[in-house]
Amino acid sequence: MRTKQEYLIRYKDGNLYCELADIWIDPSKPVKKALITHAHFDHFTFGCEEYISTKETAMLLKERVGDNIKIKTFEYGEEFKINGINISFHPSGHILGSSQIRFIFAEEKWLISGDFKLQKDQTCKQYEIVKTDYLISECTFGLPIFKWDESNKIANDISKWINNSPEKTSLLFCYSLGKAQRLLNEINQTNFKGNIYSHGSIHKMNNSYRELGIDIKDTIKIENKKKIDELKGSLILLPPSLSKGTYLKNFKNIQTAFASGWMSIRALRKRSGYDKGFAISDHADWDGILEVVKKSEAKNVFFHHGDSEALSKYLVEKESTNVLLFGK
Amino acid sequence: MSLKKFSELFGDLDSINSTNNKIEVLKNYFLSNDPIDNSWAIYLLTGKSNKRFISGRYLKNLFSQIYEYPQWLIDTCYLKVGDSAEVITLLLKNKTKSRKKKLSNISLNELLSGTIPALSKLNEEQKNLEIKNLWETLPEDNHLIFNKILTGTFRVGVSVGLITKSISKLINIDEEIISHRLMGDFKPSIDSYKFLINKDINLQELNSKPFPFLLANTIEDKIFKNSINDFQFEWKYDGIRMQLIKRSGNVSLWTRGQELVNESFPELVEKMSHIKDDFVLDGELLVWNFKEQIAFDFSLLQKRINRKSPTRSIQIKYPIIFIAYDLLEINGKDIREIKLENRRIELEKYFSKWQNKTENNITDIFKICDLIFPKDWPDALTYKEKSRENNTEGLIIKKKTSIYSSGRKKGIWWKYKVDPMQLDAVLIYAKGGSGRRAGLYTDYSFALWKDKELIKFASAYSGLTNIEIKELDKWIRKNTIEKFGPVRSLKPEMVFEISFEKIQISKRHKSGIAVRFPRITKWRKDKKINDADSLENAYELMKKIS
Numbered sequence: 001m002r003t004k005q006e007y008l009i010r011y012k013d014g015n016l017y018c019e020l021a022d023i024w025i026d027p028s029k030p031v032k033k034a035l036i037t038h039a040h041f042d043h044f045t046f047g048c049e050e051y052i053s054t055k056e057t058a059m060l061l062k063e064r065v066g067d068n069i070k071i072k073t074f075e076y077g078e079e080f081k082i083n084g085i086n087i088s089f090h091p092s093g094h095i096l097g098s099s100q101i102r103f104i105f106a107e108e109k110w111l112i113s114g115d116f117k118l119q120k121d122q123t124c125k126q127y128e129i130v131k132t133d134y135l136i137s138e139c140t141f142g143l144p145i146f147k148w149d150e151s152n153k154i155a156n157d158i159s160k161w162i163n164n165s166p167e168k169t170s171l172l173f174c175y176s177l178g179k180a181q182r183l184l185n186e187i188n189q190t191n192f193k194g195n196i197y198s199h200g201s202i203h204k205m206n207n208s209y210r211e212l213g214i215d216i217k218d219t220i221k222i223e224n225k226k227k228i229d230e231l232k233g234s235l236i237l238l239p240p241s242l243s244k245g246t247y248l249k250n251f252k253n254i255q256t257a258f259a260s261g262w263m264s265i266r267a268l269r270k271r272s273g274y275d276k277g278f279a280i281s282d283h284a285d286w287d288g289i290l291e292v293v294k295k296s297e298a299k300n301v302f303f304h305h306g307d308s309e310a311l312s313k314y315l316v317e318k319e320s321t322n323v324l325l326f327g328k
Numbered sequence: 329m330s331l332k333k334f335s336e337l338f339g340d341l342d343s344i345n346s347t348n349n350k351i352e353v354l355k356n357y358f359l360s361n362d363p364i365d366n367s368w369a370i371y372l373l374t375g376k377s378n379k380r381f382i383s384g385r386y387l388k389n390l391f392s393q394i395y396e397y398p399q400w401l402i403d404t405c406y407l408k409v410g411d412s413a414e415v416i417t418l419l420l421k422n423k424t425k426s427r428k429k430k431l432s433n434i435s436l437n438e439l440l441s442g443t444i445p446a447l448s449k450l451n452e453e454q455k456n457l458e459i460k461n462l463w464e465t466l467p468e469d470n471h472l473i474f475n476k477i478l479t480g481t482f483r484v485g486v487s488v489g490l491i492t493k494s495i496s497k498l499i500n501i502d503e504e505i506i507s508h509r510l511m512g513d514f515k516p517s518i519d520s521y522k523f524l525i526n527k528d529i530n531l532q533e534l535n536s537k538p539f540p541f542l543l544a545n546t547i548e549d550k551i552f553k554n555s556i557n558d559f560q561f562e563w564k565y566d567g568i569r570m571q572l573i574k575r576s577g578n579v580s581l582w583t584r585g586q587e588l589v590n591e592s593f594p595e596l597v598e599k600m601s602h603i604k605d606d607f608v609l610d611g612e613l614l615v616w617n618f619k620e621q622i623a624f625d626f627s628l629l630q631k632r633i634n635r636k637s638p639t640r641s642i643q644i645k646y647p648i649i650f651i652a653y654d655l656l657e658i659n660g661k662d663i664r665e666i667k668l669e670n671r672r673i674e675l676e677k678y679f680s681k682w683q684n685k686t687e688n689n690i691t692d693i694f695k696i697c698d699l700i701f702p703k704d705w706p707d708a709l710t711y712k713e714k715s716r717e718n719n720t721e722g723l724i725i726k727k728k729t730s731i732y733s734s735g736r737k738k739g740i741w742w743k744y745k746v747d748p749m750q751l752d753a754v755l756i757y758a759k760g761g762s763g764r765r766a767g768l769y770t771d772y773s774f775a776l777w778k779d780k781e782l783i784k785f786a787s788a789y790s791g792l793t794n795i796e797i798k799e800l801d802k803w804i805r806k807n808t809i810e811k812f813g814p815v816r817s818l819k820p821e822m823v824f825e826i827s828f829e830k831i832q833i834s835k836r837h838k839s840g841i842a843v844r845f846p847r848i849t850k851w852r853k854d855k856k857i858n859d860a861d862s863l864e865n866a867y868e869l870m871k872k873i874s
C-alpha cells in the first residue's frame with residue numbers, strides 16, 4: 001500500500017493537488033495552474049497564472065469576473081496531456097459546464113467527481129458515468145435523510161405557493177448561477193403564468209445560458225423602484241445574499257422562500273428565517289452518491305466537501321468499499 | 329376530509345408567519361372539512377392529544393430492523409434533524425416508493441379513533457407489521473403527521489388562542505365564548521364540534537366573560553411632581569394576571585391572554601365556589617410561600633401553568649394563591665366606574681365578610697393585596713429597592729381617583745420596576761463548564777433579533793438552579809446543531825430573561841452593544857423565540873437610561 005504522498009492526487013493545504021503535473025483542482029489560493037470544475041465562486045479564486053476548464057465554465061467565469069483571466073478550454077471528453085498524464089473533463093450534471101475530471105497515468109485512473117447530481121436538469125448535460133480506479137467524490141448531502149423529489153414536483157409546489165397568495169409578491173431566493181436557471185426552466189412548465197422577475201446577477205447568468213444555447217425563458221430584470229401593485233402575484237428570483245438586510249424594504253406584502261437541499265430538514269427550514277423552503281439541490285442525494293460509487297467501479301474512494309464520516313462507515317460496513325482518508 | 333388535508337394544513341401553518349394568514353388558513357380548513365375531522369383537528373392543534381403510542385426509540389429500532397439500516401446511521405441522522413418522527417419520515421422517502429396500493433384518503437377520524445388506538449391491542453410482532461404496512465400504504469406526505477401522532481410529538485406553531493380566534497371568526501361569536509366551549513374535556517366527536525360552532529349562546533357562557541384588563545405603564549418622571557397621597561401603592565407581583573369571576577354560582581378563571589385556566593387550578597375554583605356572593609376580581613395568581621408569606625419564584629408557577637388536572641400532590645407541592653387587587657363587579661353590579669379608593673373599600677369589606685362567613689377557610693388560597701404607604705417619593709424608592717427581598721418586581725402605583733378603564737391607558741396605573749434592564753433573549757450557544765460544573769453545559773450565549781436573524785448579545789453562566797442546569801444540559805445535548813470544539817450551536821428554541829447592570833454601545837461586538845454583569849433571571853418557558861426581544865429593544869433601553 002502506498003503512503004498518502006505517493007497518491008497521484010492528494011490534499012495539500014486544503015486543496016486537491018496533483019504533484020506530478022503540478023496542477024491544482026479548484027484551488028482556494030492563487031497557484032500556477034488550476035483546473036476548474038465549474039464556475040461557482042467557492043471553486044474559483046483570482047490570481048492563478050493559468051486556468052483550465054470546459055468551454056462553458058470559461059465563458060461563465062469570464063462573464064462573472066471579467067475577461068482578465070487566462071483560461072484554456074477543452075470539450076467534454078477531449079483528452080489533453082500534462083507531464084505525461086492524460087486529463088479529460090466529463091459532464092457532472094451540477095450546472096452548465098460543470099465537470100468531473102479524469103486523470104490517467106500509468107494505466108491508473110483517477111476521477112474527481114466535482115460537484116455533481118444525477119437528477120435530470122434541462123439546463124446542463126446529464127452526469128456521465130465514468131469508470132475509475134480511484135474516486136474522489138463530494139458528499140455534501142451524505143446522509144440517507146436526503147432524498148430529492150423530482151424537480152417538476154418541487155416546481156409545482158413553488159407554482160402553488162405563488163398562486164395561493166395572489167395578493168403577495170413571492171420572493172424566491174436561490175443561487176444565481178445554475179439553480180436559478182434550472183428553477184426558471186422548471187417553473188416555466190408549471191401552471192404559474194404570472195410575471196417572473198430576476199435580480200441583475202441572475203438576469204446576467206440567464207443571458208449567458210442563452211448565449212450558450214440553453215433555452216431559458218426571458219424574465220424581467222427587477223429595478224429597485226417597481227410599483228408594488230405591479231409585483232402582486234408575481235415571482236421574483238433573488239440571490240440568498242439579499243435575504244438579510246435592507247434590500248427587502250423595496251417590497252411590500254411579500255412571502256419568502258429559499259430553494260436549497262438543506263430545506264428538507266424542518267429545523268433548518270425554521271431557522272433559515274424564510275417563510276418556506278423548497279428542497280431542491282444541484283448536489284447528489286444519498287442514493288446518488290452510492291450509485292456513483294458503485295457504477296464508477298472504483299476500488300478506492302475518497303470523500304471531501306461534507307460530512308463523510310457516516311457515509312464512509314456505511315460503505316465500508318455494508319458495501320465493503322475501500323474508503324480511504326485524505327490527509328488534510 | 330382526510331389525513332392528507334390535515335397534512336397540508338400542518339405544512340401551511342408551519343410555513344406561515346403572519347397570524348392573520350394562519351387564521352385564514354384555519355378558517356378555510358374548518359369550512360372545507362367534515363365535523364368529525366374538524367373536531368380531531370382541533371383536538372390535535374390545541375395539544376389535547378399528546379398520548380405516546382410508540383416511543384421514538386421504538387420507531388427508530390423498528391425502522392432499522394425492517395429496512396436494514398444500522399442503528400448508528402439512524403442516530404447520526406437524528407443528530408442532524410433533532411426529531412425522531414421527522415428522521416423516520418425522511419428516511420422513509422428512500423424506502424417506500426413501493427408498489428403497494430396507497431390508502432390515499434384515510435380520514436383523521438379513522439386514523440385516530442381506529443387505526444392508531446388499535447395498535448396498542450396487538451402483540452409486538454403484529455404491531456410492527458401493521459406499522460410497516462401503514463408506512464408503505466400511507467402517501468408519503470402523510471408520513472410526518474402519522475409518525476408524530478404515533479410518538480405523541482405532534483406540535484405546530486399555533487396557540488390555543490389562535491384556534492379560538494379562528495373559530496370565533498368562522499361563526500362570528502366572541503372569543504371568550506369559544507374559549508369557554510373549548511375548555512374541559514374536549515372529546516372529538518361530531519357533537520363536540522357542533523357544540524363548538526353553535527351560534528346560540530347560552531346564559532352561562534355569557535356569564536363567564538371577563539372584563540378587558542387595565543394595564544400599567546412604565547413609570548415616567550412627571551409622576552413625581554404629584555402628591556404621594558394621590559396614589560395607592562402595591563407590590564408588583566411576578567405571577568399570572570387573572571380575573572377571577574363568579575357569576576350565577578359558576579367560577580371561571582381567565583388569564584390576560586383570554587385563556588380559561590380553571591382546569592389548571594381546580595383547588596382555587598372549588599374554594600371560591602363556596603362564597604355566597606357573585607363577583608369579578610382582578611388579581612395575580614402565584615405559587616405562595618405560606619410560611620414566609622412571600623411569593624415563590626415564577627419558575628415554580630410554571631410547574632402549574634401548563635398542567636391540566638394537577639394531582640393532589642402537585643397541588644401541595646406548588647401551593648397557589650390568588651391575590652386580589654381590585655373588585656370590578658359585585659353581585660351583578662358593575663362597579664368599574666367607581667373610584668379606585670372606593671373600590672378598595674368594597675374589596676376590603678367583602679374580603680373580611682368572606683373570611684368570616686365562608687364555611688371553608690378561604691385564606692389558604694385567597695387574599696387581597698397589602699398596600700404600602702410610603703411617606704414621600706424617596707421613601708417609595710426605598711420600598712422599590714427592597715422589593716427583591718420579598719420576591720416582587722417593584723411597585724405598582726395607582727391613581728386613587730381612577731376608574732377601571734381598559735388597555736394601557738396613560739396616567740392611571742404605573743409600574744415601577746426594580747430592575748428595568750432586562751431583555752428576553754434566545755439561547756444560541758452553550759459551552760462546557762469547568763470545575764464543579766464539568767461535564768455540564770453551563771456557559772451560555774444569548775441572542776436578540778435583528779430582522780429575521782438572531783445576533784449574539786451577551787454570555788452568561790449564573791442564575792439557574794442546579795436542577796435547571798441539569799434540565800437545560802439535557803436539552804442542549806439533544807438540540808445541538810453543530811459542535812465547534814467545546815462549543816455547541818443550538819436549535820433556537822429556549823428563551824431566557826437576561827438581566828444586566830449597564831448597557832452601552834460597543835464596536836467590538838457584532839450586536840453593537842455591550843452589557844455589564846449579564847445574568848439569567850428567568851427561564852421563560854412560556855415564551856417562544858418570536859417573543860424574544862430585538863436589538864432595537866436594546867437600543868431603546870439604552871436611550872431610556874442615558
